[in-house]
Amino acid sequence: GQQVMQIPQYQHVQEGEDFTTYCNSSTTLSNIQWYKQRPGGHPVFLIQLVKSGEVKKQKRLTFQFGEAKKNSSLHITATQTTDVGTYFCAGNYGNKLVFGAGTILRVKS
Amino acid sequence: DVKVTQSSRYLVKRTGEKVFLECVQDMDHENMFWYRQDPGLGLRLIYFSYDVKMKEKGDIPEGYSVSREKKERFSLILESASTNQTSMYLCASSLGLGDGYTFGSGTRLTVV
Numbered sequence: 001g002q003q004v005m006q007i008p009q010y011q012h013v014q015e016g017e018d019f020t021t022y023c024n025s026s027t028t029l030s031n032i033q034w035y036k037q038r039p040g041g042h043p044v045f046l047i048q049l050v051k052s053g054e055v056k057k058q059k060r061l062t063f064q065f066g067e068a069k070k071n072s073s074l075h076i077t078a079t080q081t082t083d084v085g086t087y088f089c090a091g092n093y094g095n096k097l098v099f100g101a102g103t104i105l106r107v108k109s
Numbered sequence: 110d111v112k113v114t115q116s117s118r119y120l121v122k123r124t125g126e127k128v129f130l131e132c133v134q135d136m137d138h139e140n141m142f143w144y145r146q147d148p149g150l151g152l153r154l155i156y157f158s159y160d161v162k163m164k165e166k167g168d169i170p171e172g173y174s175v176s177r178e179k180k181e182r183f184s185l186i187l188e189s190a191s192t193n194q195t196s197m198y199l200c201a202s203s204l205g206l207g208d209g210y211t212f213g214s215g216t217r218l219t220v221v
């Protein structure tokens with residue numbers, strides 16, 4: 001079945017450092033979505049990328065969708081303690097969303 | 110804002126019990142989903158529904174069933190709870206199949 005691989009599984013950064021998480025699919029995606037789950041919370045939708053090569057920004061967060069629509073990344077510039085949580089990508093294969101395993105981000109202040 | 114409400118935040122049930130998890134959304138979304146979340150495994154789709162009385166199996170439907178009698182309500186049923194069904198259960202809804210999902214707060218189910 002469809003799978004979305006997400007790396008790294010875990011990252012611990014110093015406050016102010018950058019952070020990146022990557023997602024890869026073996027097959028072409030209709031779109032890719034990103035979610036954030038705070039500790040003890042539920043996933044919250046951040047953004048959706050649809051077009052090949054698309055780049056979107058939300059303040060310090062930059063989202064990219066690969067040219068082949070098989071991979072994506074989320075980059076956070078100058079992390080803050082409020083960025084802690086698990087970041088999930090989710091690949092849309094037409095009528096089904098498949099989630100990556102998530103990247104847990106911890107930020108040391 | 111769309112709100113997805115799950116009836117219980119925490120549940121403890123005994124092995125063999127029939128368990129009902131309820132989910133209600135208030136924004137007339139067509140699609141509703143049930144996921145379970147386990148450490149290291151991410152979110153895995155159990156069942157989804159794209160219309161009233163319609164249901165589709167997800168990746169791990171064994172041991173579960175669902176009911177969608179009304180558009181706003183999607184119920185997950187554990188026919189005979191087992192310890193390996195101890196998990197966090199998340200309900201979600203979306204307007205269209207390609208749209209972002211709104212999740213409920215989750216139900217942490219423990220089967221003893």
